[in-house]
Amino acid sequence: MKIVMIEPINISTEKREEYKKKFAEKGHELITYSERAASDAEMIERAEDSEIMIIANQPLSANVINSCPELKMISVAFTGYDHIDMEACRENDILVSNSSGYANQAVAELVFGLTIDLMRNLKACDKATRESKTRAGLIGSELAGKNFGIIGFGSIGQKTAKIAKAFGCNLLVDNHKEHAIGKELGVEYLDIDEVMARSDIISLHVPLKESTEGLIDGQKIDLMKEDAILINTARGPVVDSEALAAALNNDKIAGAGIDVFEMEPPIPEDHPLLNAKNTVLAPHVAFATEEAFLKRAEIVFANIENWLDGQPQNVVS
Known part of the structure; x- marks a missing residue:
């Protein structure tokens, strides 16, 4: 499956490569981006043929969700998910898991x-x-x-x-x-x-x-x-x-x-x-520590692995 990390989640290049290799060994492709998309159009360009999406706290509109017909699962690198159009996720039968507890x-x-x-x-x-x-x-x-x-x-x-x-x-x-x-x-x-x-x-x-x-x-x-x-x-x-x-x-x-x-x-x-x-x-920094970001990445990718194994966790939709 194609997994797209549509925005960075504050992990090192080494960690990203480690996860890419891990998923590649199981036949999946992980694509990552080092900067946020500037618009819905750019988000769609990045993710329109993805089956799994990773997103942090960048707003995810119905427009983007509806433009990704292959999308089946979203792993949110965040505790809250009010920035995601959950109605569009439900209408498209997309499972959403969050990263509750990391921070x-x-x-x-x-x-x-x-x-x-x-x-x-x-x-x-x-x-x-x-x-x-x-x-x-x-x-x-x-x-x-x-x-x-x-x-x-x-x-x-x-x-x-x-x-x-x-x-x-x-x-x-x-x-x-x-x-x-x-x-x-x-x-x-x-x-x-x-x-x-x-x-x-x-x-x-x-x-x-x-x-x-x-x-x-x-x-x-x-x-x-x-x-x-x-x-x-x-x-x-x-x-x-x-x-x-x-x-x-x-x-x-x-x-x-x-x-x-x-x-x-x-x-x-x-x-x-x-x-x-x-x-x-403070500029929304409470969750932002090195330790929390490492925990968050572990949860984000565990959410995906568990979903792929038919045992989804941290499901919010």
Whole structure:
């Protein structure tokens, strides 16, 4: 079968060649590209006669899917798949597998990078030090003893909870079915409004779907404490950026650490969070570590191998 990696997935040339050889030995052809396609037309040119496609987080439209009549399987080098037209996949009987789990550790760790940066004023500390100033006005807060709210208690939410517990936080989780890990960590399950109102730190870990788009709107943000911070490493559209920026600029909340936006970076110059006060912004980097990329590649190609063997895994369609 013809397998096309339609965009790079951040593995070395040596690793790509290793996978090419492995599939060639089984009678399959793996074609890879080192840069993203610039348009749907270029994506179609690359993949129109492929039977298996590998894609990361580049949007995959119905136009491209419908133009690939031989396509039978898509292995997504990403946890989320809201960038893929799943209806077109269903209509064309295309199986889609994702790479859930590859970046759990990476994302959870960045949550605390953003949190500590905000709580200990690291950006301002760096600036003050370089300008020969002192710590005046830069006294921060500790994580220990704080209420750490988690919205979305899947794999990444649970990993985040473990780290928060190690810091000595009290764990508040929005209404979820109870998990064994929740009992082990002493999680308190509350409705989302209570989590928003009682938390000192709120970390978002929900997928993007109809029910979560705009979930954290102005009303939810208004529930937050004035000294609370919001961390979003989930999906940009889960948060109303205009409402969040207004709350930050009016000192309604203390800060926000944002890794995801309504679009993939670079974000436009007029994005409301770019000039909002007390923010730490990152260009969708939470998942991006060397270790995570290696895990991701292993899952991506295992998905394909298992599908070829008639035992598909990580199926999302």
